[in-house]
Amino acid sequence: xxxxxxxxxxxxxxxxxxxxxxxxxxxxxxxxxxxxxxxxxxxxxxxxxxxxxxxxxxxxxxxxxxxxxxxxxxxxxxxxxxxxxxxxxxxxxxxxxxxxxxxxxxxxxxxxxxxxxxxxxxxxxxxxxxxxxxxxxxxxxxxxxxxxxxxxxxxxxxxxxxxxxxxxxxxxxxxxxxxxxxxxxxxxxxxxxxxxxxxxxxxxxxxxxxxxxxxxxxxxxxxxxxxxxxxxxxxxxxxxxxxxxxxxxxxxxxxx
Amino acid sequence: xxxxxxxxxxxxxxxxxxxxxxxxxxxxxxxxxxxxxxxxxxxxxxxxxxxxxxxxxxxxxxxxxxxxxxxxxxxxxxxxxxxxxxxxxxxxxxxxxxxxxxxxxxxxxxxxxxxxxxxxxxxxxxxxxxxxxxxxxxxxxxxxxxxxxxxxxxxxxxxxxxxxxxxxxxxxxxxxxxxxxxxxxxxxxxxxxxxxxxxxxxxxxxxxxxxxxxxxxxxxxxxxxxxxxxxxxxxxxxxxxxxxxxxxxxxxxxxxxxxxxxxxxxxxxxxxxxxxxxxxxxxxxxxxxxxxxxxxxxxxxxxxxxxxxxxxxxxxxxxxxxxxxxxxxxxxxxxxxxxxxxxxxxxxxxxxxxxxxxxxxxxxxxxxxxxxxxxxxxxxxxxxxxxxxxxxxx
Numbered sequence: 059x060x061x062x063x064x065x066x067x068x069x070x071x072x073x074x075x076x077x078x079x080x081x082x083x084x085x086x087x088x089x090x091x092x093x094x095x096x097x098x099x100x101x102x103x104x105x106x107x108x109x110x111x112x113x114x115x116x117x118x119x120x121x122x123x124x125x126x127x128x129x130x131x132x133x134x135x136x137x138x139x140x141x142x143x144x145x146x147x148x149x150x151x152x153x154x155x156x157x158x159x160x161x162x163x164x165x166x167x168x169x170x171x172x173x174x175x176x177x178x179x180x181x182x183x184x185x186x187x188x189x190x191x192x193x194x195x196x197x198x199x200x201x202x203x204x205x206x207x208x209x210x211x212x213x214x215x216x217x218x219x220x221x222x223x224x225x226x227x228x229x230x231x232x233x234x235x236x237x238x239x240x241x242x243x244x245x246x247x248x249x250x251x252x253x254x255x256x257x258x259x260x261x262x263x264x265x266x267x268x269x270x271x272x273x274x275x276x277x278x279x280x281x282x283x284x285x286x287x288x289x290x291x292x293x294x295x296x297x298x299x300x301x302x303x304x305x306x307x308x309x310x311x312x313x314x
Numbered sequence: 315x316x317x318x319x320x321x322x323x324x325x326x327x328x329x330x331x332x333x334x335x336x337x338x339x340x341x342x343x344x345x346x347x348x349x350x351x352x353x354x355x356x357x358x359x360x361x362x363x364x365x366x367x368x369x370x371x372x373x374x375x376x377x378x379x380x381x382x383x384x385x386x387x388x389x390x391x392x393x394x395x396x397x398x399x400x401x402x403x404x405x406x407x408x409x410x411x412x413x414x415x416x417x418x419x420x421x422x423x424x425x426x427x428x429x430x431x432x433x434x435x436x437x438x439x440x441x442x443x444x445x446x447x448x449x450x451x452x453x454x455x456x457x458x459x460x461x462x463x464x465x466x467x468x469x470x471x472x473x474x475x476x477x478x479x480x481x482x483x484x485x486x487x488x489x490x491x492x493x494x495x496x497x498x499x500x501x502x503x504x505x506x507x508x509x510x511x512x513x514x515x516x517x518x519x520x521x522x523x524x525x526x527x528x529x530x531x532x533x534x535x536x537x538x539x540x541x542x543x544x545x546x547x548x549x550x551x552x553x554x555x556x557x558x559x560x561x562x563x564x565x566x567x568x569x570x571x572x573x574x575x576x577x578x579x580x581x582x583x584x585x586x587x588x589x590x591x592x593x594x595x596x597x598x599x600x601x602x603x604x605x606x607x608x609x610x611x612x613x614x615x616x617x618x619x620x621x622x623x624x625x626x627x628x629x630x631x632x633x634x635x636x637x638x639x640x641x642x643x644x645x646x647x648x649x650x651x652x653x654x655x656x657x658x659x660x661x662x663x664x665x666x667x668x669x670x671x672x673x674x675x676x677x678x679x680x681x682x683x684x685x686x687x688x689x690x691x692x693x694x695x696x697x698x699x700x701x702x703x704x705x706x707x708x
Contacts, residue, residue, distance in 0.1 A: 109483050118473055130603050156600070156604040157604040187327055207331040210333070231493065
């Protein structure tokens with residue numbers, strides 16, 4: 059069983075997204091460990107990109123802060139390396155294809171393996187184009203996580219067929235960001251997916267409250283929270299440790 | 315070529331949420347492009363609404379003053395709405411209506427594509443929302459007001475560099491919020507497949523007419539076809555029918571801003587490297603970590619860090635050549651053409667004129683250079699005044 063799959067074993071998983079380098083790299087290393095202490099079962103580390111077309115305002119701003127604070131890829135790798143020995147939760151990167159492509163697929167995924175990163179989520183790499191990255195990733199044991207959107211319909215079974223790690227079920231149309239109401243029938247979507255895959259399914263995009271976490275974890279195997287966490291860091295900057303731990307602990311406790 | 319690739323460029327690198335919309339567009343386009351009814355409706359619009367065919371004008375004063383090859387201007391500036399953008403927009407908006415969409419969205423840099431989109435939406439009874447960088451809204455205020463007059467809503471984009479690149483990001487984000495009733499009408503030969511192919515097909519009329527008109531007037535093909543390149547739609551349209559005519563040089567003019575060594579330019583072919591942005595693999599101005607560089611040009615329409623994938627391919631194969639043209643050269647050409655011929659070109663097109671003049675000077679008098687005059691320059695008058703140290707505001 060992969061380390062990612064283990065994060066879902068015997069429990070519902072809380073997946074926390076943090077932007078590397080926001081407010082700075084040393085502090086984000088501290089926050090990643092704080093998220094683990096508060097109960098996060100899997101950590102998504104965002105690698106900032108200048109043009110994040112799947113992100114809403116909150117994560118866009120975090121990316122700008124991180125890039126301004128000097129969160130270059132080589133430094134992000136150093137930050138993740140510094141977590142070794144302290145981090146037990148599996149780490150996956152979330153970024154756009156260009157930083158990975160320009161660094162070089164082989165070089166990038168080898169580095170991931172060397173520093174203990176298990177997977178990667180690339181929102182602008184759809185199923186049809188996936189092979190160019192997924193093949194080299196597989197060579198180094200890195201799992202490319204597939205996304206399924208509300209618009210995927212008949213694409214679902216093809217996406218699920220080659221999926222690795224877990225399925226990232228995108229809850230809503232549009233971009234990342236806190237939503238008061240999620241209109242998609244998550245239960246029905248999860249059931250559709252169960253019919254075609256045995257991988258764990260985690261729901262993300264728009265989730266911020268314990269009520270939402272409680273509801274979606276009834277059907278899915280985990281929930282993913284990004285913008286709500288990132289906005290806490292945006293608000294508290296270097297003093298977000300306390301609020302962050304409290305927020306994640308509450309969310310984790312709400313999972314059913 | 316397979317799956318919208320041109321050599322190693324192209325593809326469909328968009329979020330999963332948009333894949334169904336992209337594929338729906340691909341299928342609709344494949345169907346309607348062979349549909350005689352669609353073709354007829356579009357041809358009639360191009361004739362009776364856009365004013366095609368556009369003139370091929372022999373710039374006699376300019377030619378004599380330069381003292382080299384004959385210079386012809388393909389007058390896309392005379393189209394309705396004042397640029398070549400209407401060719402593509404009529405095609406895509408008609409397609410949107412055939413697909414049953416109620417709303418179109420568009421990005422715009424200089425505002426010419428936005429104005430064309432707003433125009434076509436007004437004509438065909440569709441809603442229209444245009445995304446435009448804050449900086450571009452300031453330098454092209456007149457076009458913002460034109461779009462609003464036409465009934466479109468203009469959204470100010472304040473993310474990133476607040477120019478064309480960010481307007482594309484925001485249009486893609488908006489499309490992912492509302493895919494069902496909306497078509498993203500992209501303005502250049504860029505983005506995910508099928509856009510580079512579809513926009514080229516809709517702009518191809520420029521080169522098709524140019525070839526026919528040139529044969530009628532001169533009984534021969536031009537020695538060179540010159541056009542400015544941002545994303546590259548007017549250039550692709552002008553070049554396409556000449557690709558197999560190996561005697562015709564194809565030359566794209568990139569914005570070199572304050573000079574390609576100044577770090578303030580948008581010269582993608584000269585300075586870019588392979589990357590992935592806005593749904594396509596192509597050449598981009600970017601750093602060693604794949605962060606897209608802020609680019610610069612006096613002309614908002616060329617102020618883009620990438621280039622259409624088919625141009626990158628034509629560059630690789632050597633079939634087309636791409637040259638940098640600075641702000642200063644473009645402004646000189648802008649004034650030169652205005653005074654010699656009484657034709658005020660768009661600043662974008664002035665980049666092409668600048669190089670055409672340079673080239674004509676090197677060629678013999680019996681040779682011919684054709685320039686795509688992609689748009690008219692009314693929108694740029696205030697920007698030129700400011701460049702020259704005045705403080706004219708619209």
